[in-house]
Amino acid sequence: MKQYIQLANEEIKRSFKIYVIAVLVMAAIELVSVVVKVKLHERRIEDYLKSNTATLYEAFNDIGKITFVDAASLFSYITMIGMVLVLIYTLQIWYRDWIGETKYIYRLLMLPGNRASIFFSKLTxxxxIIMSFLGIQWCLIQFGNQLFNWLVREDYKDISNLRSIGSTLGELFSLNLTNLFIILAVALFIVSFMFLLVLIERSYRKWSGFIRVGVEIFIIVICSVSSIYFxxxxxxxxxxxxxYVLTGLFVLYFAYVIWRSLRLLKWKIAV
Structure with a gap:
C-alpha cells in the first residue's frame, strides 16, 4: 500500500502542470465564449434596429432572444476535446516511461514488491483526472450561467426556455448520482481496457503485439454486439x-481486463 501511494503521488506530480495548463486554457475559452456570444447577439440586435428602423419587438421576432444554451454552445465541444485529451493521456502515461534516455519504466519494474502497484497508481x-475534469466542468457551467445572467439584460433573455444547458451536456453534468456513477464506471472501464492494449503491445514483439491488440479489440466488439443483439x-x-445481465457481463469483462493486465505486467513485461 505504501508503494502504491508513493507511485500514485509521483504520477500526479508528473502530470499536474500540464493538467492545470489544459484546464485553465479550456476554462478561459468556455467563459470567453459566453461573453463573446452575448456581445455578438447584442450587436446583431443593435445593427438590426439601426438598419431597419424597427422596434425591439420586431428585432426579437426576426433574430430571437438569447438563452444560456446558445451562449454555452462551445461547452459541449470543449468537453469532447477534454475527453479526447484524457484518452491520449491514458496512452501517454505508459509510453512516456519507455521514451527518453532514462527509461523510467525500468526503474519502476525493478522496484521491490508487487508490480500491481504500478498499474493501480497509473489507473488512480x-x-x-477524469473526476476532477467533470467536477471543474460542472462548476464552469454554473459560473457561466451566472455570468450569462449578469451580462444579458432581462428583455434580451428567452424566459420561455428554462433550460440552463443543452440536453446532452445537461445529462452529463446533472446532479443525478446514478448518471454520475455510470459515467465514471464506463470511463474507468475504457481506461482499463486501453491500459490492457498498451500492456499487450509492450509484452510481445512489434508485429505480434499489434496483431494481439487487434484480436483483443475484435473480441470485445463481437461480444458486445452479439450480447446486445441477443x-x-x-x-x-x-x-x-x-x-442486470448487461451489467453482469460488464463487471465480468472488467474483472478480466484487470486480471490480464496484472498478469502481463508481472510475467510478460521484462526489464
Missing part, C-alpha cells in the same frame, strides 16, 4: 433483467 491518476431479440427477459 487517470481516474482522478438481449434485444429475446422475449424471455424483462427490460430490467436485461439491464
Amino acid at each position: 491518476t487517470v481516474f482522478l 438481449l434485444e431479440q429475446t422475449k424471455l427477459l424483462l427490460n430490467s433483467e436485461k439491464a
Whole structure:
C-alpha cells in the first residue's frame, strides 16, 4: 500500500502542470465564449434596429432572444476535446516511461514488491483526472450561467426556455448520482481496457503485439454486439433483467481486463 501511494503521488506530480495548463486554457475559452456570444447577439440586435428602423419587438421576432444554451454552445465541444485529451493521456502515461534516455519504466519494474502497484497508481491518476475534469466542468457551467445572467439584460433573455444547458451536456453534468456513477464506471472501464492494449503491445514483439491488440479489440466488439443483439431479440427477459445481465457481463469483462493486465505486467513485461 505504501508503494502504491508513493507511485500514485509521483504520477500526479508528473502530470499536474500540464493538467492545470489544459484546464485553465479550456476554462478561459468556455467563459470567453459566453461573453463573446452575448456581445455578438447584442450587436446583431443593435445593427438590426439601426438598419431597419424597427422596434425591439420586431428585432426579437426576426433574430430571437438569447438563452444560456446558445451562449454555452462551445461547452459541449470543449468537453469532447477534454475527453479526447484524457484518452491520449491514458496512452501517454505508459509510453512516456519507455521514451527518453532514462527509461523510467525500468526503474519502476525493478522496484521491490508487487508490480500491481504500478498499474493501480497509473489507473488512480487517470481516474482522478477524469473526476476532477467533470467536477471543474460542472462548476464552469454554473459560473457561466451566472455570468450569462449578469451580462444579458432581462428583455434580451428567452424566459420561455428554462433550460440552463443543452440536453446532452445537461445529462452529463446533472446532479443525478446514478448518471454520475455510470459515467465514471464506463470511463474507468475504457481506461482499463486501453491500459490492457498498451500492456499487450509492450509484452510481445512489434508485429505480434499489434496483431494481439487487434484480436483483443475484435473480441470485445463481437461480444458486445452479439450480447446486445441477443438481449434485444429475446422475449424471455424483462427490460430490467436485461439491464442486470448487461451489467453482469460488464463487471465480468472488467474483472478480466484487470486480471490480464496484472498478469502481463508481472510475467510478460521484462526489464
